[in-house]
Amino acid sequence: MDPNASRTEDTREVVLSVRDVTVAFGDNVVLDNLSLDVYRGEILGFVGASGTGKSVLLRTVLGLTPKRSGTVSIFGLDLDQIDEQQRMQVDMRLGVLFQHGALFSALSVRENIQVPMREYLDLPKKLMDELAMLKLELVGLPPDAADKFPSELSGGMIKRAALARALALDPDIVFLDEPTSGLDPIGAADFDELVAKLRDTMGLTVYMVTHDLDSLFSVCDRIAVLGKKKVLVDGTIEDMMKFDDPWVKSYFRGKRARQIDLKAREQA
Numbered sequence: 001m002d003p004n005a006s007r008t009e010d011t012r013e014v015v016l017s018v019r020d021v022t023v024a025f026g027d028n029v030v031l032d033n034l035s036l037d038v039y040r041g042e043i044l045g046f047v048g049a050s051g052t053g054k055s056v057l058l059r060t061v062l063g064l065t066p067k068r069s070g071t072v073s074i075f076g077l078d079l080d081q082i083d084e085q086q087r088m089q090v091d092m093r094l095g096v097l098f099q100h101g102a103l104f105s106a107l108s109v110r111e112n113i114q115v116p117m118r119e120y121l122d123l124p125k126k127l128m129d130e131l132a133m134l135k136l137e138l139v140g141l142p143p144d145a146a147d148k149f150p151s152e153l154s155g156g157m158i159k160r161a162a163l164a165r166a167l168a169l170d171p172d173i174v175f176l177d178e179p180t181s182g183l184d185p186i187g188a189a190d191f192d193e194l195v196a197k198l199r200d201t202m203g204l205t206v207y208m209v210t211h212d213l214d215s216l217f218s219v220c221d222r223i224a225v226l227g228k229k230k231v232l233v234d235g236t237i238e239d240m241m242k243f244d245d246p247w248v249k250s251y252f253r254g255k256r257a258r259q260i261d262l263k264a265r266e267q268a
């Protein structure tokens, strides 16, 4: 036995564990015995070709899409084995930013941020107002954004407001579904920076579905690739570069990826 084995033992805390999960719609098997671990405090970038099941996995983890078999455990609790009260406590520790922000258009930004507070907590209005302002500040929005409606915000502001809502209950894990899609490169880079800052200051764990190579190169600690209905490979960008699969190769070593790599080297 390797005498150094204990030194290399993985001691990171697994906050989300997906084990042998199969999801199908009729005959269409989308995920087939898929397994994935997410560790506390990491930013995991989840990628895969369009239509491979990234959103389906996210929805399954959140309990919005039923699975055929397998287990999903969050904070060590198997979601199929816990009662409603425990489930609510788990849900309170999760924040979600769905694709396109998905703010309620009839509610102001303040009211949007307060939606999870109203759902899970019984707080006086004054305190909820104060908390909403704190969340706005946290995501870098000015105080006057509180009274605006989603239609009055730019794309970048909508993402930030949606992130503020996802952070409303101080979650341990945030799930971000293509958070930088639709943003210009500067807006996207600013958003990535914000996510990294929140991870560093709040110890947040971030599960980010993304097609954005810049995000993958700049903020993700680890990347998982969905392919052939499973997690095909997970690891660092370097691991992706070495992995021998046509899609992974063209994605991470294609023209766009090389440009980003060169840009990163120039800046280093």
Ligand SMILES: Nc1ncnc2c1ncn2[C@@H]1O[C@H](COP(=O)(O)OP(=O)(O)OP(=O)(O)O)[C@@H](O)[C@H]1O
Pocket (backbone or CB within 6 Å): 025, 030, 048, 049, 050, 051, 052, 053, 054, 055, 056, 057
């Ligand atoms: N509710 C549903 N009923 C039937 N089929 C579904 C349902 N939801 C998803 N699918 C199918 O599951 C597959 C994976 O879809 P999904 O939206 O998860 O892909 P994706 O990887 O997120 O794609 P994209 O990158 O384009 O967003 C697709 O074939 C889709 O048609």
